[in-house]
Amino acid sequence: MASPTDLFKKLTKKNIDAYQRRLGQLELSDSTIKRRISAIHKFCHWATKEGYLPDREAISIPDRKRFNLYKTYTSLSITKYLHYAILIILCAALGFGAYDQFFRRAPEPFAYPTALTPPKRYLSFQGRLTDSSNNPITSATNVVFKLYNVSSGGTALWDSGTCSITPDQDGIFSVLLGSNCGAEIDTSVFTENAQIWLGITIGADAEMTPRVQIATVGYALNAETLQGYPPGTGTSTIPYLDSTGTLLIAAASPTLQSNSGTFAIKGQALSITTASASDGNITLAPDGSGVLNLTLSAPTGKVINATDAQLGTSGQKEENTLFYGEVANDNTNLNLLKLEAGSTPVPKFTVDASGNASASGILRALGGGNNYFAGNVGIGTTGPGAKLEVGGQVK
Template sequence: MKTERGEKGFLTAVIGVVLIIVIFPYLSQAAIPQKINYQGYLTSSAGVPVDGTVQMIFSIYDNSSGGSALWTETQNVAVTQGVYNVKLGEVTAIALNFDIPYYLGVRVGADAEMTPRVALTSVGYAFRAKTVENFSSHTHSGEDITMGTVGEARIDALIARDAEVTTAVNAHASRTDNPHSTTAAQVGAVALNQPNSITSGMIGAGQVGATDINTAEVQRRVSGSCGVGSSVRVINADGTVACEADDVGITSETDPQVGSNTLNYIPRWDGSALVGGAIYDNGSIGIGTSSPVSKLDVNGDVNINSSLAYKIGGSAVLSTKGTGNTFVGNNAGLNNTTGNNNTFLGYYAGYANIDGDYNTFLGRGAGRFNTTGNNNSFLGYLAGYTNTTGGFNTFFGYYAGYANTTGNYNTFSGDSAGYANTTGFCNTFSGYQAGYNNTTGNYNTFLGYQAGHSNTNGDQNTFLGFYVGYNNSGGQQNTFLGNFSGYNNTTGYYNTFLGNGAGSLNTDGHDNTFLGYQAGHSNTNGSGNVFIGKGAGYYETGSNKLYIDSDYTTGSYPLIYGDFSANSVWINGTFNVTGTKSFVQPHAKDPTKEIVYIAAEAPEAVVMYRGTAQLKKGVAIIELPEHFSVVSAENGIQVQVTPTEDCNGIFVQRKSRERIEIRELMKGKSRAKFDYLVTAVRAGFEKHEPVVANTNFRPKENETAKRFEARYVEEDMNTKAMRAMLISNGILTQDGELNMEVVKSLGWIVKDAEVAKIQQ
């Protein structure tokens, strides 16, 4: 049978049996009922009362266990809050003699029969009275027994011959329900085995009804009576009676049994007499107070045995079972046996805990199925609900860590955070449904609304932000920071996406680094990329690319573009350095050295072309390549020629960016060879000014003198060169300190060191 949230279990029952058989006083005139009333209480395996209609099978055996059923029937039984009533024999008549012990077995649906079987008590054996119906016929005339009348002679005989009637009447006198009537139960039953006389032994319990006794006739034979406030306790053989005061409670404040000022107080027995008690009863019970404001009002501490629980409506709501435990709530910690130092607060919180220690479960169903898990803290509705042996977990929020079973060292904070985690460990999920589907993934940190929502077995991921890494399932060792960053990543690994929307379309790409708003946005499965800046590499779908820019770019047009597979870098802009521009290569002949060449530097943007040519009859016309001509300015062409063979000398007759004309001096006609070098100013950069206003070698805005000076304290070649020039132009003193007189004269503003210290 299913109970709430899919719990499954066989039904168990706590059974209370009431067997009621009514036997009429005239056995020969009334049929014996062939049914037995049966009442029970039915719950699920979790102790929840059953509601609804249940198929039940009832059987009677002559053995407490084993054997074959002597009688059985099946009924569809209506159950309300666990309670049900049936009449056994309703479907199949009970044809048993009840002359030996019988046992009742109960089974629910397809479940096994409940154990132990219930022994039927003596009431059930009233069926034995049915044998009286087969007794030989015997008739008594009205003279013998007339309905409602027993003759005087017979009363005399009964009183004189048998003390049993006297005892029965005495017993009647002690009754408080009706002291002046006698019922069949008080007189006894007659075994009808004598034809014309009735003895006391013939009158047995239940055999003579109240209408069979002539009350007036009996009273005529009793010579005494009792006054108001007392009743007959004993009838003597001579008809006199002994009276006793009715035990009707304390009638006044000065009742001699308990003293004064005891109205509404329940007396107590001190060992020899009734004395005034401390329990007050005026319809509400007060203990320690005479002004109870509810049905039970206690003025003082209440203590219950440590092995018991305080119950409401039959369900435990407060218990301290075990050592150092506090269980508050309906069935909270109900099954705890040896677990210690636990705090469970809420409906069914820690319900199944057996020997788990140092747990704190707060909320309805929190940690309900924990059995031996230790050092857990679950706070929220059904938080850690199915945890069994997992330890050192912290689940905070509605359904947080709901499905965790054996996972350890997890921290889940937020509505449904880590909901499906089962065995994953060392995870930290914070935010609504963060890590919702994680089952076996380990060492993950998901922080933000649905961050890492779909991760199942991915490990060592860090996702921070709204929807970050939402679709990641098995990807590992990724770091995504920023709303929607890595949103579509599924199995990609070793990725670092920082910025809103960074790498949001990546699915299974790996080893990527995207830094900036929507950096690498469109890259789906590329690998080995580095995109830095807003929109850097936004449209790039390939691998092994470098983008550094501050805006959306395509192709090779960002500020810096590179191709790692080709070991190449492009800079789309001016490249300024304070040091040298050089290339480095290994020394071809000395393994302990390397070669460093510095690039040529000039006050202008120079382009050049060089080569070797030969005179023909003293003349050489050299066509310059197109790539040189298109980058060179029209004006400013310079040509250097150097003869490498004997001649009269050579000179430049004409020059342009398209060609140069070389001739031999003195109209020589030789075929001498020569080298040439053509230089030009780069087109578009003709107006470059090598001397500009100082913006880089002066204190920055809000920079302190000490911080500026710290730029130039190193002893490397570049720093020493810069320091020497700053000392030369007066910005620094010979001691390397900022020259405040120059600073003041140039109108520069330097932050005071103490002010800077306070602001930092």
């Protein structure tokens, strides 16, 4: 027969919860379930008070209707798919929120710097100070660090000045050169020297030998430059776009060159100008047999428009020309000007190398003044023998 102590041991929360579930499954009335649970609750309270049981949680009376509703819900075949749908919707919402926050609406100052941001030129160095007996030095000690481009001798490229170093109980110290010891290391130290050595001087002693060669990792500072050239707006620098979108090339005669294919410049509108007050020229010079093509598609307007508000204010008439062209040879099998029109273009006006002009339409002299012809004029004949020769009748 079980002892009373064994019976009390069976009054566990697990067994009481199982008993509550069993009462709910027996289809008993709510009042019956409450009475039985209340009896167990009072008994446990008495047993706890008498010291037979440790403190226990209060026993709750199950809600029969709630239990039956949950049982009915979990028995539906669609329940599993509903759970999957809720999970997919939740994951999609979280993914969209993350994309919207960190990518689509990422503030530009956080996504990209608004100005060039070079790294700090610091070098981390750690060492251990000992005396001649190899005992650690723990007191503050003056140390000088220098950078050289040679393993011995030479001139220092960077000097920390005197730095006070306080080692720990084992004589170990750590210092950040260019930050808490000396001024920031100049950019040219790494960009203009293939190898760098660190010289160390302790107190009044001579510089320690040998010097410590800076490993390759120190040259991560060279990420600030490209082949040793820093970004900037002066000569011998890498050009970059500033916050206004301006690309400044400081060289005297810079070149933008494409070695193959077609070099294209495209924009909503293009403007090629020279600097203000520079009086500079703009030259278009195709090489060899290359030609200058202007392909236009404007349906109306002055498609080729040359404007000069100052032309003619000085100089002689022959020096002032709005449109000028020159063929620098004596060949005659060419035209100085040829204008064509039509869906199938045909010549409308031509001026050849000898200055002969021909027009397919009517030639009108609209000015009110006199018109002059230096040679003979022929009407109805191409070879007039007098100042005016008419081939045919004159009415």
